[in-house]
Amino acid sequence: MFRRQVYLQSMSAKIQYAYLASEGFQDQLVNELEGIQSQHGRLILTDCLPVQPPLWAQNCWRNPILIPIQSISDAAQQLKSLQRNWSLYSFHLHRRGQLIQDQLPSVSAKPLHFPTRLPQSPLGSWTLLDRETLLAASDCSSPFPNGAIQFVEDKTHPPNRAYLKLWEALTTVQEYPNSDQFCIDVGASPGGWTWVLAKLGAEVLSIDRSLLDERISKMPGVSFQKGDAFSLSPEKFKESRDQTDWLFSDLVCYPEKLFDWVMMWVESGICHNFICTLKFQGDSDYQIAQKFAAIPHSQVLHLFHNKHELTWIKLKAWETIPE
Ligand SMILES: C[S@@+](CC[C@H](N)C(=O)[O-])C[C@H]1O[C@@H](n2cnc3c(N)ncnc32)[C@H](O)[C@@H]1O
Structure with missing residues (x-):
């Protein structure tokens, strides 16, 4: 047992980050990461700090640790001694994992009503690497279980x-846009975003190019x-x-075409905030996403509700935050 603990401690020291890939986008995440040590389902362990935040990760586990466990209740005890709220990422040993999770304080999985504040309590993530070893991180990038935000x-x-x-x-x-604000929504039909x-x-x-759904075009404040x-043009x-x-x-x-058009608006200075999806086809090269990410005061993310697309966001509020 002692030798095993020493081995796990030395392994823990090596693993700096674990990244949970968005469902179906493991290959894209693997291509982005360096220092990959191992892969467990959608979870990829690396031994180096990222140069830039990976685009295709749904949750990033910072400084995860390996914990030897002797039983289900021992696992739950050890997790509880680290912090209160935990969410399981289960890629195998599903029953054993669930039995451990059942012994932990419950974390609300209720879908959220939009608009909503983000959950404030820290949420850790853990998984069973094998029957006797947990990987756990108390510090994760997403406040939602496995980065999955669910709405009513x-x-x-x-x-x-x-x-x-x-x-x-x-x-x-x-x-959130509000009643004092004006928005342009391009590629708006049939009108989900406009709604x-x-x-x-x-x-x-x-x-x-196509009409809005009639109910949307009749909403107060909407013109088409x-x-x-x-x-x-601006x-x-x-x-x-x-x-x-x-x-x-x-x-x-094509995201390249969108980039050129969006840059005109960024450079014009007449638009304060941007949210744009970058849509990809087949085996894309994602270099263009890095070009979007390099626009000051902006980020590119793969949202839980995005398919083969990324979301670029640039906010006026971010201009006061040092890059
Ligand atoms: C994914 S749909 C948009 C869905 C919409 N955001 C919603 O919430 O209902 C993409 C839209 O882009 C529009 N589109 C594509 N190229 C366009 C262009 N050059 N100018 C205007 N609309 C375009 C299509 O007609 C289509 O309605």
Whole structure:
């Protein structure tokens, strides 16, 4: 037992980070990481600090430790002695893992009502590497179990489920358009994102080649322009208004094309906040995502509700935070 403990301690010292890949995007995450030590389902252990935050991780476990366990109750005791709230990532030994988790204080798994504050209590993550070894990290990047944010869905009003990714993006950054603000929503049809923005009370100019769902176009504060979003330039926009608080894009287009168009708006200084999805096809090269991430005061994330796409977010509020 003593030799095993020494071995686990030396292994713990080696592992700096564990990254949980978004479901279906393990390969993308593996390609991004350096110093990979091992992979356990979607969890990838590395021995070095990241140069930049990986795009395809749904949760990052900082400084995880290996803990030898003698029984289910011993495992639960050891986790409880570290902190109160834990969430299990289970990739094998599911029953044993669940029996341990059942002995830990319960963590609410209730879906959230949008808009909502982020959970404030720290949430650790743990997994069973084998029957007698836990890997546990009290410090994780996501306050949600395995980085999965779940909402109480509205199955009646929005025209599709695209609204969930905008709910998640706004919840993640804890910034919301309000009734004093003006938004442009490009690639808006049938209107899931426009529905979110109008419900928050904002004024929205929606642009798409296809029409909005009729119920959405009739919402107070919504106006619609049919046509090519790329033909709207900051100069043209300035003919009718001085500025826009938000620019949203869920356009299906090449991210390279979106980058050039978005940069015009960034450089114009007339738009304060941006949320745009970058959509990829097949075996993409993701270099363009790094170009977006390099835009000052912005981040690129893979949200739980994103499929083969990333979300780029740039906020005015981040301009006061040193890069
Ligand atoms: C994924 S859908 C958007 C869904 C929308 N965000 C929602 O919540 O309902 C992508 C939209 O981009 C639009 N689109 C693609 N290229 C466009 C362009 N150049 N100009 C305007 N709309 C475009 C398509 O017509 C399509 O409606």
